Amino acid sequence: MFKTIKRIIKWTGEDKKRLYLGFVYSFFLSILTALPVMGAAYVLNLIILDMNGSQQLSMDWVLYILAFLILLVLGRALFSYLRAKSQESIGYEITAKERIEIGNILKKVSLGFFDSNNAGKIASAVTTDFSYVEMYGMKMIDNVVNGYICTLTMILCLAFYNYIIALICLAGVGLSAVFLRLLSNRSNRNAPVHQEAQDSMIAATIEYIRGIPIVKAFKQVGVSREGIEKAYRKSRDINVKIEMDYVPANCLHLFSLKLASVAVVLAAATMAAKGEMAIPNMLMMLIFSFIIFGHVESINNAAHVLEIIDATMDKLEKIKEAEFIDKNGKELTLSSYDIEFKNVSFAYEQKDVIKSLSFKIPEKTTTAIVGPSGSGKTTICSLLARFYDVSKGSISIGGRDIREMSCNSLLRNISMVFQNVYLFHDTVYNNIKFGNPEAGKEEVIEAAKKACCHEFIMKLPERYQTVIGDTGSTLSGGEKQRISIARAILKDASIVILDEATASVDPENEHKIQGAITSLVKGKTMITIAHRLATIENADQILVVDDGEIVQQGSHKELIREGKIYKKFMSIREKAEGWTLA
Numbered sequence: 001m002f003k004t005i006k007r008i009i010k011w012t013g014e015d016k017k018r019l020y021l022g023f024v025y026s027f028f029l030s031i032l033t034a035l036p037v038m039g040a041a042y043v044l045n046l047i048i049l050d051m052n053g054s055q056q057l058s059m060d061w062v063l064y065i066l067a068f069l070i071l072l073v074l075g076r077a078l079f080s081y082l083r084a085k086s087q088e089s090i091g092y093e094i095t096a097k098e099r100i101e102i103g104n105i106l107k108k109v110s111l112g113f114f115d116s117n118n119a120g121k122i123a124s125a126v127t128t129d130f131s132y133v134e135m136y137g138m139k140m141i142d143n144v145v146n147g148y149i150c151t152l153t154m155i156l157c158l159a160f161y162n163y164i165i166a167l168i169c170l171a172g173v174g175l176s177a178v179f180l181r182l183l184s185n186r187s188n189r190n191a192p193v194h195q196e197a198q199d200s201m202i203a204a205t206i207e208y209i210r211g212i213p214i215v216k217a218f219k220q221v222g223v224s225r226e227g228i229e230k231a232y233r234k235s236r237d238i239n240v241k242i243e244m245d246y247v248p249a250n251c252l253h254l255f256s257l258k259l260a261s262v263a264v265v266l267a268a269a270t271m272a273a274k275g276e277m278a279i280p281n282m283l284m285m286l287i288f289s290f291i292i293f294g295h296v297e298s299i300n301n302a303a304h305v306l307e308i309i310d311a312t313m314d315k316l317e318k319i320k321e322a323e324f325i326d327k328n329g330k331e332l333t334l335s336s337y338d339i340e341f342k343n344v345s346f347a348y349e350q351k352d353v354i355k356s357l358s359f360k361i362p363e364k365t366t367t368a369i370v371g372p373s374g375s376g377k378t379t380i381c382s383l384l385a386r387f388y389d390v391s392k393g394s395i396s397i398g399g400r401d402i403r404e405m406s407c408n409s410l411l412r413n414i415s416m417v418f419q420n421v422y423l424f425h426d427t428v429y430n431n432i433k434f435g436n437p438e439a440g441k442e443e444v445i446e447a448a449k450k451a452c453c454h455e456f457i458m459k460l461p462e463r464y465q466t467v468i469g470d471t472g473s474t475l476s477g478g479e480k481q482r483i484s485i486a487r488a489i490l491k492d493a494s495i496v497i498l499d500e501a502t503a504s505v506d507p508e509n510e511h512k513i514q515g516a517i518t519s520l521v522k523g524k525t526m527i528t529i530a531h532r533l534a535t536i537e538n539a540d541q542i543l544v545v546d547d548g549e550i551v552q553q554g555s556h557k558e559l560i561r562e563g564k565i566y567k568k569f570m571s572i573r574e575k576a577e578g579w580t581l582a
């Protein structure tokens with residue numbers, strides 16, 4: 001528990017001073033909590049002495065004390081405010097910074113990182129897990145550190161009146177600390193298990209929401225719900241088990257505090273009965289002991305949350321340790337755009353996917369990559385964009401190895417149009433402008449016109465300011481594709497990587513998409529994962545990939561002459577498109 005507190009304090013960085021200042025306010029707060037009780041006991045004592053006739057009560061003196069007590073209460077409110085002001089916002093400020101930092105890290109890691117860290121794990125780390133740190137981090141530090149400050153101050157005040165009662169309280173706090181340690185150890189063991197169950201639950205929820213259209217289409221609602229129900233049930237079972245695991249240590253902790261409370265009451269009452277302690281002082285002791293044990297009880301609650309925070313910090317540190325794919329990359333400006341793959345091999349974890357591949361793509365030419373499903377076409381493009389690094393060999397653009405370049409300077413030269421278009425939940429305008437944040441309104445509209453989208457955008461309710469539904473759900477497939485092409489046109493990069501849609505679109509949309517692509521690739525070096533016959537036939541060069549190797553390379557005519565896999569592939573495409581080759 002204290003290790004986690006030290007860790008959180010370290011994590012507060014520049015705000016550490018504010019945190020420490022909060023501890024100082026807390027110390028004064030404790031004194032201001034103790035003084036009114038002591039003052040009240042003193043006044044009560046005077047009243048009793050007056051009633052006994054042993055001392056005359058001066059009303060002026062009582063009024064002074066009452067005014068002083070009011071001042072103390074106001075002072076308490078002030079220090080409470082100052083403590084909250086200096087400490088409570090720290091958690092929110094730091095987590096906001098951390099979230100931004102993690103967002104930046106995620107942009108720079110290899111895509112392989114996301115294969116081993118599923119979306120649920122990352123999403124829960126930056127949302128739910130982080131909210132524990134955000135909302136409870138400072139509160140829990142307050143509970144523990146300020147709780148102990150207050151406890152020790154109160155015990156010192158008690159010792160001033162009666163050292164036996166102070167010792168009983170100290171013993172109660174000490175004994176509870178032993179059980180607190182037990183509780184802390186259990187929390188330490190259970191927190192990662194709790195988080196894992198939570199990660200699976202979030203991953204299952206994301207999966208369920210993403211899959212809803214397919215589920216509806218196949219009328220498989222029951223089957224799809226099985227996954228999330230299983231994850232929810234598992235989370236429930238784990239949480240119940242964890243709670244049960246806490247019960248013994250929790251009960252022992254509370255029992256030790258209650259036992260100490262009873263001992264305080266008995267000792268104070270005995271002393272009062274023997275006339276060794278005045279009744280008001282006895283009442284004051286009891287109030288003090290309740291305050292002390294109340295603080296220690298909240299430390300118990302904090303122990304559990306602090307262990308969850310500790311596990312969260314472990315998880316976030318792991319994300320932060322992720323290696324940047326371009327850690328040695330420089331900001332380079334390219335002057336030519338010939339692409340060369342030299343003996344490139346690549347494996348996803350253990351699976352060899354690209355095997356010693358070599359080819360050249362001259363600047364401003366078009367290259368079509370064809371091949372069976374799973375042969376490695378997408379992987380080749382991902383390697384060129386450096387979503388992953390090659391395992392062997394090298395890829396160069398304009399004679400520079402892409403590993404010398406930062407991802408920013410590399411991707412500045414590449415536009416990508418994916419088959420599965422991703423549009424942000426934002427306006428049409430911003431979705432296009434994403435291609436070039438510096439672009440003005442005219443340029444955005446110009447790009448939209450070239451990509452044949454201007455017409456349909458003008459028919460949308462808010463035109464360019466229409467907000468696109470989640471992942472573009474309010475637009476047709478062809479419209480989404482054209483918006484993504486407009487985005488790429490606006491980027492105006494020298495290399496275009498295009499994954500041609502496999503799904504057939506209606507002839508009008510097909511025609512418009514082709515028009516948009518023609519505008520996009522004018523004067524560029526283009527690599528297409530090609531499915532349409534026209535694209536393949538018109539390419540300057542065709543690479544036929546099979547099982548991660550280039551099995552044929554050349555122009556359409558050359559490859560048809562060679563026959564082999566290309567001819568077979570083309571005849572399948574012809575049948576699909578209803579063409580016949582001359």
Ligand SMILES: Nc1ncnc2c1ncn2[C@@H]1O[C@H](COP(=O)(O)OP(=O)(O)OP(=O)(O)O)[C@@H](O)[C@H]1O
Nearest residue numbers: 115348351353371372373374375376377378379380
């Ligand atoms: N992230 C990944 N992790 C592990 N294996 C992967 C990953 N992505 C692709 N693969 C595997 O690598 C091989 C090549 O995949 P790739 O997507 O490059 O093929 P493709 O030719 O583009 O296929 P398609 O035409 O079906 O899109 C396949 O066997 C695939 O299962």
